[in-house]
Amino acid sequence: MTQDELKQAVARAALRHVPNGAIIGVGTGSTVNFFIDALATLKDRVRGAVSSSERSTERLKAYGIPVLDLNAVDDLPVYVDGADEIDANGAMIKGGGGALTREKIIAEVAAQFVCIVDASKLVPVLGKFPLPVEVVPMARELVVRRLRALGGEPKLREGYVTDNGNVIVDVHGLAITEPRQVENTINQIPGVVTVGLFARRGADLALVGTAGGVEERSFR
Ligand code: 5RP
Numbered sequence: 001m002t003q004d005e006l007k008q009a010v011a012r013a014a015l016r017h018v019p020n021g022a023i024i025g026v027g028t029g030s031t032v033n034f035f036i037d038a039l040a041t042l043k044d045r046v047r048g049a050v051s052s053s054e055r056s057t058e059r060l061k062a063y064g065i066p067v068l069d070l071n072a073v074d075d076l077p078v079y080v081d082g083a084d085e086i087d088a089n090g091a092m093i094k095g096g097g098g099a100l101t102r103e104k105i106i107a108e109v110a111a112q113f114v115c116i117v118d119a120s121k122l123v124p125v126l127g128k129f130p131l132p133v134e135v136v137p138m139a140r141e142l143v144v145r146r147l148r149a150l151g152g153e154p155k156l157r158e159g160y161v162t163d164n165g166n167v168i169v170d171v172h173g174l175a176i177t178e179p180r181q182v183e184n185t186i187n188q189i190p191g192v193v194t195v196g197l198f199a200r201r202g203a204d205l206a207l208v209g210t211a212g213g214v215e216e217r218s219f220r
Contacts, residue, residue: 004030006118006209007082011035013207013214014080017114020045023073025106026060027081028053028099031116035080036060050076052106053099054163070106079110083117083203084129084196090115090203090219091179095132095196098162104194107201115203119210126179130155130170132196137167139191146189147171150182166193 001009011034018024018039026032026039026049036056039046040063048066050073051057057067081103083092092115094100107113131152135143140156147154152171160168176182179199186195206217 001211003118003120004034007031007116008034009214010116010118010207010209012038014114014116015039015042017078017080017112017205018042018046019077022046022077023048023050023068025050025076025079025081025110026052026056027079027103027106028056029082029097031082031118032056032080033059035116036063036065039063039065050106052081052102053097056099070109073109076106076110078112078114079106080114080116081107083115083121083198085123085126086115086117086121086203086206087123087126087179090206090217091126091197091199092202093126093129093131093196094198095134095168096129098132098157098160098168100132100196101134101162101164101194104198104201107198112204113201115206117206117208119208122208126176126197127174130172131174131176132157133169133171133186134162134164134166134193134196135169136191136193140167140169143189143191144169147186150174150185164193
């Protein structure tokens, strides 16, 4: 199976976790694009979606799926999103697609985080994938210096501006053995909007696309 076929398989499997008549949270990325395509085949089953990016919003709307403002929604039974890496405890690196801040906000509201990944995203230790950090532009160099002091090699994502008008610094060379601690430490740097470590609020369930089929891993 190709990587896209694995992504499609987990995207379809995620439909089983979408409650009838619900408003659901929808993430961002190529795997989520397949999820949105799958959701469109059952779109009358959901009342609408809260979206983590302008890209996902556009795709949802193109299928006629209503997109709601998070402020108009009290709770979300489920949030479906991909990840760049996920470890054995459900902690993740996210933000390869630059949508980490809205993703973290929606994940915080959702009762259940269903992570959809192909097996290449499973790692023993987070950090091989450069850790994205969303930063207020005027704080860029301050944050870069602080991240370097933590032992990483921060690189500005050139020419990229987030949906929130900020920049992204990708931190290379970290081996994140204590994800919660690293998440807290980086979040404390003034000017950091969000670090793309999802450890404090990790995944509840991962659907993993493998050559043998979709495997479910429960973390809570
Ligand atoms: C976007 C994300 C994505 O979930 C992550 O980058 C995985 O993307 P893909 O499904 O394309 O591999 O965090 O900000």
